[in-house]
Amino acid sequence: MTLVAGVDSSTQSCKVVIRDAESGALVREGRASHPDGTEIDPGHWWDALQRAVEQAGGLSDVAALAVGAQQHGMVCLDEQGGVVRDALLWNDTRSARAAEELVTELGGPRAWAEAVGSVPVASFTVTKLRWLAEHEPDNAARTAAVCLPHDWLTWRLAGAPGINAITTDRGDASGTGYWSPGTGSYRPDLLKLAMGHTPVVPRVLGPTAEAGRAGDVLLAPGTGDNMAAALGVGLRPGDVVVSIGTSGTVFACAGEASHDPSGAVAGFADATGRFLPLVCTLNAARVLDAAARMLGVGLDELGELALQAPPGADGLVLVPYLEGERTPNKPDATGSVHGLRLANSTPAHFARAAVEGMLCGLADGLDALGVEPERILLIGGGARSQAVRAIAPTVFGRPVLVPEPGEYVADGAARQAAWLLGGTAEPPSWQAGEPRRYEADPAPDVRARYAEAAATV
Numbered sequence: 001m002t003l004v005a006g007v008d009s010s011t012q013s014c015k016v017v018i019r020d021a022e023s024g025a026l027v028r029e030g031r032a033s034h035p036d037g038t039e040i041d042p043g044h045w046w047d048a049l050q051r052a053v054e055q056a057g058g059l060s061d062v063a064a065l066a067v068g069a070q071q072h073g074m075v076c077l078d079e080q081g082g083v084v085r086d087a088l089l090w091n092d093t094r095s096a097r098a099a100e101e102l103v104t105e106l107g108g109p110r111a112w113a114e115a116v117g118s119v120p121v122a123s124f125t126v127t128k129l130r131w132l133a134e135h136e137p138d139n140a141a142r143t144a145a146v147c148l149p150h151d152w153l154t155w156r157l158a159g160a161p162g163i164n165a166i167t168t169d170r171g172d173a174s175g176t177g178y179w180s181p182g183t184g185s186y187r188p189d190l191l192k193l194a195m196g197h198t199p200v201v202p203r204v205l206g207p208t209a210e211a212g213r214a215g216d217v218l219l220a221p222g223t224g225d226n227m228a229a230a231l232g233v234g235l236r237p238g239d240v241v242v243s244i245g246t247s248g249t250v251f252a253c254a255g256e257a258s259h260d261p262s263g264a265v266a267g268f269a270d271a272t273g274r275f276l277p278l279v280c281t282l283n284a285a286r287v288l289d290a291a292a293r294m295l296g297v298g299l300d301e302l303g304e305l306a307l308q309a310p311p312g313a314d315g316l317v318l319v320p321y322l323e324g325e326r327t328p329n330k331p332d333a334t335g336s337v338h339g340l341r342l343a344n345s346t347p348a349h350f351a352r353a354a355v356e357g358m359l360c361g362l363a364d365g366l367d368a369l370g371v372e373p374e375r376i377l378l379i380g381g382g383a384r385s386q387a388v389r390a391i392a393p394t395v396f397g398r399p400v401l402v403p404e405p406g407e408y409v410a411d412g413a414a415r416q417a418a419w420l421l422g423g424t425a426e427p428p429s430w431q432a433g434e435p436r437r438y439e440a441d442p443a444p445d446v447r448a449r450y451a452e453a454a455a456t457v
């Protein structure tokens with residue numbers, strides 16, 4: 001049996017799966033936590049990767065590996081390849097003003113959408129570089145290369161062979177704000193606009209190019225976590241994935257690059273040579289964590305409580321902008337509770353309002369994507385919640401399909417590694433179990449009340 005490994009170095013943790021390259025059968029797996037926070041020493045990702053690999057039984061019998069990781073994170077390296085400062089993550093909003101400046105300087109949102117497929121908000125790497133240049137000019141000057149979490153981990157696995165050897169892929173490059181999915185090339189002018197100079201950027205590999213070797217293990221290009229998830233679920237035309245992790249994402253595959261001047265849809269590339277229009281919210285599974293904490297219950301009990309309250313929670317609405325928000329672009333917003341009355345001030349109503357509020361943000365994302373889905377696939381840690389599964393069809397107004405709970409980002413990375421080994425035109429077709437279907441009566445009032453409440457924030 002030939003084995004491949006897939007890594008998901010995401011916001012909260014690192015997960016490793018080891019699968020049979022031919023059938024895709026899961027052989028072993030491991031996981032390790034990342035520290036909390038929106039800036040982090042990349043060394044923690046490396047340590048967590050080592051621990052997760054060890055828990056997964058090591059790599060000595062593995063033929064190829066790929067890394068999927070959280071998108072956008074700014075990893076600055078000096079001439080020797082040392083880390084200049086802690087990485088600023090996708091959910092760090094300190095560069096919101098820098099984003100506004102950059103949008104204005106290039107001539108407005110449409111100019112950015114045309115140039116790189118996305119209108120930068122604080123999540124995009126380009127805005128973090130501008131923040132660095134303005135607030136930490138010494139660190140900016142020492143930055144000889146800039147890369148992303150998956151680029152850095154792949155490079156470390158290859159033995160950190162000098163900053164000119166760093167590689168990335170189309171998917172992750174498309175989240176920087178200085179690489180165009182439409183033309184497939186960097187925009188050094190935008191990098192210079194942000195930073196005042198142009199550090200080394202990773203070479204962009206094709207979907208099945210080799211990124212190097214970690215000892216005997218062949219390294220596939222890797223990609224951003226959402227692109228890896230698309231590979232992991234076997235995303236096909238007509239599908240929309242709703243992923244409820246630290247971020248909430250809604251995405252579909254497309255044959256052409258997208259350019260949304262409203263900024264709601266990011267025009268990413270995918271990991272197969274196609275495109276991945278995507279809407280991302282900052283507040284997803286952690287809204288459930290926060291609600292459970294506030295009620296003093298575990299996640300399962302939170303779900304049970306949510307299902308005890310009626311749709312709409314008798315008028316109680318939670319707008320869950322707990323970390324500010326990215327879509328809509330409200331980096332300084334906070335969460336708020338609306339419609340609180342004696343009759344709905346119960347733990348069950350609050351739990352329901354938390355689940356519904358989080359899902360309403362994602363339903364708005366689905367509308368913004370502008371795709372009439374044939375199938376909605378619900379994945380990510382939050383999709384393990386029975387309440388989320390049951391309530392999602394009421395909020396989305398359509399049935400949802402929930403694939404067997406799993407690590408779809410790590411699985412997609414493993415599939416990319418198997419693709420590299422196989423050398424075929426398309427990724428290997430691994431058998432997947434039948435997703436479970438959830439149906440319920442649509443509850444349009446829930447979204448209407450949410451929209452009213454969110455408009456006041």
Ligand SMILES: Nc1ncnc2c1ncn2[C@@H]1O[C@H](COP(=O)(O)OP(=O)(O)O)[C@@H](O)[C@H]1O
Binds near residue numbers: 010246289386
């Ligand atoms: N049974 C469950 N019910 C609700 N949420 C869950 C459950 N299990 C895990 N989660 C949520 O999953 C989240 C982590 O999801 P994950 O997709 O691994 O995130 P990330 O990839 O961003 O690190 C946690 O914040 C937690 O709230």
Ligand SMILES: O=C(CO)[C@@H](O)[C@H](O)COP(=O)(O)O
Binds near residue numbers: 069071225
């Ligand atoms: O910023 C985005 C997408 O543009 C996020 O989806 C990050 O890629 C983080 O993902 P998770 O850790 O939540 O999976």
